[in-house]
Amino acid sequence: MNEFKKVVFSGVQPTGNLHLGNYLGAIRKFVALQEGNDCIYCVVDMHALTAQLVHEDMPNQIRSIAAAFIASGIDPEKHIVFNQSAVPQHAELAWIFNCVARIGWMNRMTQFKDKAGKDREQASLGLYAYPSLMAADILVYRGTHVPVGDDQKQHLELARDIAMKFNLDYAEHIRKTDYGIDITVGNEPVHAYFPMVEPLIDGPAPRVMSLRDGTKKMSKSDPSDLSRINLMDDEDAISKKIRKAKTDPEGLPSEVDGLKGRPEADNLVGIYAALADRSKADVLAEFGGRQFSVFKPALVDLAINVLSPITAEMRRLMSDTSHIDAILRNGSERARARAEVTMKEVSDIVGFLY
DSSP, X not given: OOSOOOEEEEEEOOOSOOBHHHIIIIIHHHHHHTTTSEEEEEEOHHHHHHHOXXXXXXXXXXXXXXXXXXXXXXXXXXXXXXXXGGOTHHHXXXXXXXXXXXXXXXXXXXXHHHHHOSOGGGSOHHHHHHHHHHXXXXXXXXXXXXXXOGGGHHHHHHHHHHHHHHHHHTHHHHHHHTOOEEEEETTEEEEESSOOOEEEOOSOOOOOBOSSOTTSBOOTTOSOGGGOOBTTOOHHHHHHHHHHSOOOSSOOOSSGGGGTTOHHHHHHHHHHHHHHTOOHHHHHHHHTTOOHHHHHHHHHHHHXXXXXXXXXXXXXXXXXXXXXXXXXXXXXXXXXXXXXXXXHHHHHHHTOOO
């Protein structure tokens, strides 16, 4: 083998209801990536403990993410859909990566600083070590590509740093075990066991903002349910939330530049464009000069047309969870088979008796 096989990996935390931002920013991209790629999609339930230690209904939260994957069009037979905790090799490799990663690297992680807030001494060690587990999630399958948003780019860079340090520190062991591949990083030749993970960026990701405040991202944690469209919302709820969405008194501009300084208008136009798979310029060419009293009903119709089939299928899958559970079991078995190979080889490289 003279190059790493392309493997796409990504995961979603089972924390709260998935919303329109999750669908447009991540899940829809997962569906598109299936074409021509070997994809592994994970419900990262171990990561969920870093956000909230005690969950009242973790099993159904896990199932709901898997249901969203399937309802949106991910094929669990051609690709792998599973939950992270069912494959113990994630945690096993994460410990080795904890020993590879440097404290200075972890201290630079801005997401930890943001989530821990001012009282960092009370933050969990899991939250601090989150990026190391994320690196293990990807690299236990020797994943080569990850679709990422802006908030995860730094973590992906850390995964590359960890992979590179492992490859260099264990260079002779990798060569002796004959598990490595000759690659070039920059201008430096490296006999590598782990690939240098690359971000997958397929055009600008739609940044979906709150329906109540166009300066804030749409979020599961927002106390107002009117701020987001949940994937399980029925047609009446979708209609109500869009009609009540915050706007300004002006009509829609005819040019994209006219959206500057108008975050709520920009957000609604962006949502329409993303749902219709069109550009903002195209949308404004159609609706420029019109009032929101005309635009919002059109957005309601479009959102219902796109989301209702997904919602209906999610509800069907969640009404009898035996099918989802079978998909997750099958995916976990297939993921575990791959991860076991990696951990056997990593153990040989490190010098463990496996």
